[in-house]
Amino acid sequence: MKKINTSPISGTQELLPGAQAIFDSIKAKISEVYHAHGFIRIETPIIDRAEILFAKAGGDTEKQVYRVFKTAETAEKADEALRFDHTVPLARYVVEHENDLSFPFKATQIGRNFRGERAQKGRYREFYQCDIDIIGRNSLPISYDADIISTLLDAYGTFLETPVVARINNRKILSGLISALGLVEKSADIFDIIDHAEKVPLEATKERFENIGLSENEINKMVAFTNLHGSRDVVIGNLSKLDLNNETFTEGVNELDQVLKLLEAEGYAGKYEADMKIVRGLDYYTGTVFEFNLPEHKEIGSVGGGGRYENLAGNFTDQFLPGVGGSIGLTRLFYVLNENGLLKSDAEKLIDYEIIPVSENENGYAMGLAKKLREKGFVVDVVLTDKKLGDKMTYAAKIAKNGVVVGETEIVTGNLKVKNFATGETSDLII
């Protein structure tokens, strides 16, 4: 009987072994793809200086940062906290180690981040993020934005059975449009309304535009603009037709065009589209922005995203460090895929061979046999309990794919049999 509540705290992920194995394998595949694309694995501490973390946090994030302390008396002075994303520690890392790195620096970080959010379904306080970033010194060509997007597309491809599509935009396009329409003072509101447009009915979006004082004509322009999405030809064509004489707008269209062209040349046709609805909530992004969706499971919403940021570490250094990055929020994604039945629910048994000594006299031989099978790359366990043979078999069948019984006779004759627990078939063990 339990004496205490032993559930993990809400907002954390704790999986049974089968689900954990699936989670780990997805994480490993993402890491492999990132690395194959030339992203260098780095790892920053989970505990970092509060002044570093809070330099960027601000707003809601600031309220969510976990600070750490040892005794209640010292809590007020706590100058250490848990990282809430990978970008701030990356900024610190790049500034700290600048002289030891080559730029553009392509980095990947896969690990847990922490936010003291009110726990709710699918929201996590402790969650894995799988990030890639490319940091330039002084400048970073737009082609790298395509590099990030194609890397993420490849990563999704390794574990998603359902198609994934990158929806790409450039914030300069909307900024330029707003400017050309003389609506600059309403810029933040417009970005916010478009960012939420997909989650509410069209009428609600129109109403919000109306509430901030847009004319019917302006609203219609915004709605038409926001609905613009599709191939490079269609979107870039239509944007050019707008014939807006605004430098930022033109710059945004050109950058978007370059990113789409490069993805085309790389052979990603059908896996991306331009979409004016994608603006990303964060001011942080200054150019390219993108989100990944599952077209066959629209209810799931975004499964990852990222964008271009003008200067990674302006709070930490005078050195200008433009960057582009993207992230897969793995803990949430895993939860969502699971909820939607998009993961194989029937996890494979994790052990290839269970060696079953008849009595403890055969334990030594059994462990030697296990060693030989491991050298061939198998996952092998030996039942070392002093239970009856039948009980040992039951245990073996529960955790392993195959069983090998080792008794006196088997040792003397060297004739070993493998039982496949799924089919019940028996065959000779070949070592």
Added chain:
Amino acid sequence: MKKINTSPISGTQELLPGAQAIFDSIKAKISEVYHAHGFIRIETPIIDRAEILFAKAGGDTEKQVYRVFKTAETAEKADEALRFDHTVPLARYVVEHENDLSFPFKATQIGRNFRGERAQKGRYREFYQCDIDIIGRNSLPISYDADIISTLLDAYGTFLETPVVARINNRKILSGLISALGLVEKSADIFDIIDHAEKVPLEATKERFENIGLSENEINKMVAFTNLHGSRDVVIGNLSKLDLNNETFTEGVNELDQVLKLLEAEGYAGKYEADMKIVRGLDYYTGTVFEFNLPEHKEIGSVGGGGRYENLAGNFTDQFLPGVGGSIGLTRLFYVLNENGLLKSDAEKLIDYEIIPVSENENGYAMGLAKKLREKGFVVDVVLTDKKLGDKMTYAAKIAKNGVVVGETEIVTGNLKVKNFATGETSDLII
């Protein structure tokens, strides 16, 4: 110029990419070996209930636990903390998921733990531990102790160039001896003196025995006993000659004998010895105890260890759960190996091929070529900067093993050359 202190906080590990790659590869090898031995990977949250963590902590550990909070006002009520080891969360996990697990349950956890220790050289506040544990329900045969030790020996073997030896003991032997000599009330002191005997001169150990009131005869017996180490024949032989009529002592000797016999049968001769000096500091251990040392680098001290514990989760459940476990403290070990020059200092470059487009017109072709090479398993990056070709080559030579220049001619003729940056040699690229 830096505007702020960007060093990581003291007591955390932050590595440059080359060292990080070595660290990651060691971690992966340990994980592979553990899994090949049938240990199932699980992961528990880093943030856990304070009442769970403090149920076991006590003493020095309790003072070192990091608690977490969001605002100073709520700090006093903080009921969450960072795990300080893997054993307490494992206990919670096993009790929480008992009905979904098969026993004996062989689990491995590799991850970061946290202790708010005063930072000093080689001491970490945030550190990786690589644990294996086997948990029985009601009982767990002694053979599993050998299973843990041989798994750890195999793990060290994958990354240490220098030999490693398991030094094995059983705490029941010393307990029995103390009992037989009528020194039970001095038991804690005697364990502590022997635990530290290796780190101080013999005279200091004798003096400490004298200080707790042992007679010269008793001291001589203790010293002789403590010096006992070597093969099974020698140690078990000498222990049997003591002819102590004490049940605990006899049980300890028999258990030790069985563990050594099984390791012998498994073929680990020369990689382990019995050693009466090994008692481990923690009361927590009740039977088998072991430590791993590098005989050619005695100055390094223990590089890992573990032992048998009578009941994993007595604070959480009435269910009796005996276990045996071991751990490699990877962050400290990595630091020590590095300090002692036992790691290859010259980390290999991490990128196999750097594709170098002459101008941005070739970016698309270059990225397509990169894709093909990745499909063959290579780590491939493309230089997408708009620098001069010479600058691109310098960058490529810094981060990659090989470079492939792609210009108009190369695209037209399809004749691609690889330059090996280490040798300077050029050859045809075969795709």
